[in-house]
Amino acid sequence: MRKYTKLEHILIVGVISASLLLVQLVIGLYYVYHQQKKRKENQGKIEKFSQDFRSLEHSRYSFADIKRITNDFKDKLGQGGYGTVFKGRLSIDVLVDVKILNVFKGNGEEFVNEVGSMGRIHHVNIARLVGFCADGHNRALVYEYLPKESLNFIFAAKGKTHVLGWDKLQEITLGIAEGIEYLHQGYEQRILHFDIKPHNILLDQNFNPKISDFGLAKLCSKEQSAVSMTTARRAMGYIALEVLSRNFGNASYKSDVYSFGMLLLEMVGGRKKNIDVTVENMSQVYFPELAYNHLDNGGDRTKN
Incomplete structure (x- = not known):
C-alpha cells in the first residue's frame, strides 16, 4: 500500500477541513435564512392582525412612544419568561403597566392571542388592555396600572x-x-x-x-x-x-x-x-x- 507523502497528507487534511467548514457554513447560512424568513412571517401575521384590530377601541403605540411612556424603562416592576413589566405614565393622572415581550420568544401567536382576547372583553375582574405596540420586532402590551402587584x-x-x-x-x-x-x-x-x-x-x-x-x-x-x-x-x-x-x-x-x-x-x-x-x-x-x-x-x- 502506497504511503502518502507529507505534502499529500497536508493536502488531504486541508481538503477535508475545508469541506467540513463549507458544510458548516451552508448549515449556518440556512439557519440564518430560515430564522429571518420565520421572523418576517411572524411580523406579517402581527401586521395583518394590527390592521384588523383597528376597529377596536385601543391605541397602537410606536416603540418610541413606549420608551417615552416608561421614561426609558426606568421603573421595572417585574420580569418573567414572557418579558419584562415596567411602570408607565400616559399623562399626569394616568398610570399604566407596560409589558415588553421578549423579542425571540414564541412565534407571534401569544401576542396575537393576548391582544385579540383582551381587546374584545370588558369586565371588572379582567385586566383592561389600553393599547399595544407592534413596531418592527418590538412588541409591547399596555394595561391599566394595578398597584397591588399579584x-x-x-x-x-x-x-x-x-x-x-x-x-x-x-x-x-x-x-x-x-x-x-x-x-x-x-x-x-x-x-x-x-x-x-x-x-x-x-x-x-x-x-x-x-x-x-x-x-x-x-x-x-x-x-x-x-x-x-x-x-x-x-x-x-x-x-x-x-x-x-x-x-x-x-x-x-x-x-x-x-x-x-x-x-x-x-x-x-x-x-x-x-x-x-x-x-x-x-x-x-x-x-x-x-x-x-x-x-x-x-x-x-x-x-x-
Missing part, C-alpha cells in the same frame, strides 16, 4: 394569605370566579384562559382581582366541548393534566376550573407553592398528591 407577590411576601382576612379572601375568590365565568359565558365566543395561577391574578388598590396574561388563551364556540393544545409554556401545579397531554383527555373550559381550584386551595391553605410533588416542607405542597395520600390513608374527606 397574588403571587402576596404569597411570596407574606407566606400566608390569611393576613388579608377571610372576608377579603372571599371577595378575591368570588371576583376571580366571576371573571372566569365571564370568559366562559359572557362573550359571544368562549375564551379559555389555560394559565390561571397566582402570578396572573393582579390586584388593584382595593385588592379587587383582575385576571391577566392571555398569551395561551383560545377562542372557541360555546358548543365546542374540546380544543387542541400546542403551546408548552404552562405552570406546573395549577395546570390540568389534559392540557399537558392528550393521554389524560381533552382540554376544555373545565381545565380553567381545575386551575381555579388549585389556586383556591393555595389561598385557603396558605401554602407558598403548589408545584413540587416531592417537597418535604409542608409550607410548599402539591395539592393533588396531598389529597390522594390523605384519602389513600383512610383520612376524613372533610378534614385538612
Whole structure:
C-alpha cells in the first residue's frame, strides 16, 4: 500500500477541513435564512392582525412612544419568561403597566392571542388592555396600572394569605370566579384562559382581582366541548393534566376550573407553592398528591 507523502497528507487534511467548514457554513447560512424568513412571517401575521384590530377601541403605540411612556424603562416592576413589566405614565393622572415581550420568544401567536382576547372583553375582574405596540420586532402590551402587584407577590411576601382576612379572601375568590365565568359565558365566543395561577391574578388598590396574561388563551364556540393544545409554556401545579397531554383527555373550559381550584386551595391553605410533588416542607405542597395520600390513608374527606 502506497504511503502518502507529507505534502499529500497536508493536502488531504486541508481538503477535508475545508469541506467540513463549507458544510458548516451552508448549515449556518440556512439557519440564518430560515430564522429571518420565520421572523418576517411572524411580523406579517402581527401586521395583518394590527390592521384588523383597528376597529377596536385601543391605541397602537410606536416603540418610541413606549420608551417615552416608561421614561426609558426606568421603573421595572417585574420580569418573567414572557418579558419584562415596567411602570408607565400616559399623562399626569394616568398610570399604566407596560409589558415588553421578549423579542425571540414564541412565534407571534401569544401576542396575537393576548391582544385579540383582551381587546374584545370588558369586565371588572379582567385586566383592561389600553393599547399595544407592534413596531418592527418590538412588541409591547399596555394595561391599566394595578398597584397591588399579584397574588403571587402576596404569597411570596407574606407566606400566608390569611393576613388579608377571610372576608377579603372571599371577595378575591368570588371576583376571580366571576371573571372566569365571564370568559366562559359572557362573550359571544368562549375564551379559555389555560394559565390561571397566582402570578396572573393582579390586584388593584382595593385588592379587587383582575385576571391577566392571555398569551395561551383560545377562542372557541360555546358548543365546542374540546380544543387542541400546542403551546408548552404552562405552570406546573395549577395546570390540568389534559392540557399537558392528550393521554389524560381533552382540554376544555373545565381545565380553567381545575386551575381555579388549585389556586383556591393555595389561598385557603396558605401554602407558598403548589408545584413540587416531592417537597418535604409542608409550607410548599402539591395539592393533588396531598389529597390522594390523605384519602389513600383512610383520612376524613372533610378534614385538612
